Amino acid sequence: MGRAPCCDKANVKRGPWSPEEDAKLKSYIDEYGTGGNWIALPHKIGLRRCGKSCRLRWLNYLRPNIKHGSFSEEEDHIISTLYLNIGSRWSIIASQLPGRTDNDIKNYWNTRLKKKLMGMQRKDQQLSKRGGIVKQEMKREVLEDLKVPALYTSMNLYQSFWPTESPLIVTNPNDHGQELHVKPQDPTFNHYPFDTTSIQPELLDQNNKNQLANTPYFANGDAVNLFQEFNNYPFEINEFNYNTTQLEQFDGLVGGLASLVNGNNCTSSSGESNTTNWCDPLAFPRPTPIAYEDCRRGLLQSYPSDLPSRFQ
DNA sequence: AAACTGCGCAACCGCTCGCTG
DNA sequence: TCAGCGAGCGGTTGCGCAGTT
Numbered sequence: 001m002g003r004a005p006c007c008d009k010a011n012v013k014r015g016p017w018s019p020e021e022d023a024k025l026k027s028y029i030d031e032y033g034t035g036g037n038w039i040a041l042p043h044k045i046g047l048r049r050c051g052k053s054c055r056l057r058w059l060n061y062l063r064p065n066i067k068h069g070s071f072s073e074e075e076d077h078i079i080s081t082l083y084l085n086i087g088s089r090w091s092i093i094a095s096q097l098p099g100r101t102d103n104d105i106k107n108y109w110n111t112r113l114k115k116k117l118m119g120m121q122r123k124d125q126q127l128s129k130r131g132g133i134v135k136q137e138m139k140r141e142v143l144e145d146l147k148v149p150a151l152y153t154s155m156n157l158y159q160s161f162w163p164t165e166s167p168l169i170v171t172n173p174n175d176h177g178q179e180l181h182v183k184p185q186d187p188t189f190n191h192y193p194f195d196t197t198s199i200q201p202e203l204l205d206q207n208n209k210n211q212l213a214n215t216p217y218f219a220n221g222d223a224v225n226l227f228q229e230f231n232n233y234p235f236e237i238n239e240f241n242y243n244t245t246q247l248e249q250f251d252g253l254v255g256g257l258a259s260l261v262n263g264n265n266c267t268s269s270s271g272e273s274n275t276t277n278w279c280d281p282l283a284f285p286r287p288t289p290i291a292y293e294d295c296r297r298g299l300l301q302s303y304p305s306d307l308p309s310r311f312q
Numbered sequence: 313a314a315a316c317t318g319c320g321c322a323a324c325c326g327c328t329c330g331c332t333g
Numbered sequence: 334t335c336a337g338c339g340a341g342c343g344g345t346t347g348c349g350c351a352g353t354t
Contacts, residue, residue, distance in 0.1 A: 014323080014324075015322095015323075015324095015347095015348085016322070016323080016348085016349095017322090017323090036339095036340095037339080037340095038339075038340070039338090039339065039340090050324090051339085051340095052324085052325090052339095052340085052341095053323075053324075055340075055341085056322085056323065056324080057322090057323085059341095060322075060323085061322080088343065088344085089342090089343085090342075090343065091341075091342060091343085102341095102342075102343080103321085103322075103323085103343095104321085106343070106344085107320070107321055107322085108320090108321095110320095110344095111319065111320055111321080112319095112320085
């Protein structure tokens with residue numbers, strides 16, 4: 001049995017909204033609010049519209065302070081950076097752009113910005129042909145399929161999502177019995193263009209803006225979607241699972257993940273033979289790939305024997 | 313001037329998630 | 334614990350307009 005429809009489709013109007021319908025909806029919500037029930041709303045005001053349609057019309061067009069019109073360069077930058085870091089999570093991206101709706105941003109990305117960026121990337125490829133064929137091919141794959149959020153290295157980017165109001169106390173669900181006290185983020189830190197000074201310079205592109213050129217890959221050529229890989233936050237990172245389950249092959253080097261131990265933002269405790277950093281998605285910095293840095297430090301000497309095959 | 317094409321955007325569709333009883 | 338429901342979200346569709354042939 002399929003899902004029950006949210007409204008009687010035979011008796012609701014579809015298609016573009018008339019000015020009269022807009023006025024009806026707007027004046028009602030202005031006076032009474034949505035009442036927290038979109039399904040019931042059209043009946044209350046005598047609109048022959050589906051509740052979902054009313055909600056969409058209000059959110060995308062009628063509500064106050066909606067910004068229509070062309071996007072600025074700064075907005076372009078924010079959208080592209082966020083897209084490359086978190087993918088098509090339009091509502092999150094929209095939350096960073098006051099006055100813009102997720103629908104607007106989605107449309108803008110799909111119809112214009114993506115093409116604009118891809119054009120820029122192709123130009124970049126032509127200029128960097130001295131790179132190896134394999135590297136170029138891998139890069140091309142990623143750039144031509146921007147549906148794959150490639151990397152999650154811009155730590156500061158996420159700071160705009162971090163708590164700023166009060167210290168958090170988080171209990172480790174991994175049964176370690178730890179209580180972690182997290183200091184609030186300095187609110188003055190949330191700005192664009194974001195500060196990249198805390199990111200390993202090897203992980204940044206020539207403009208120190210992102211890490212497009214250093215995307216880690218699986219051996220089969222797929223771009224590593226680090227965020228996807230570790231979507232089941234909170235999770236625990238330690239040197240053991242770091243070395244065995246979170247390895248990626250990166251351009252001939254061995255890479256991986258580690259949490260960024262960054263002052264008060266992340267806490268760590270020493271185990272018997274390794275260091276454990278427990279991270280909560282809302283409270284801590286995202287993990288960052290530190291492939292180059294760790295290779296240089298000699299932390300990764302060889303593949304462990306139980307390395308899952310997909311990382312080999 | 314008419315037909316065609318491509319693009320932008322509003323709106324719809326269907327899925328997931330979280331809340332509630 | 335689980336089913337039902339509504340809200341929210343991201344993908345997709347299709348209309349209308351502008352530019353081109």
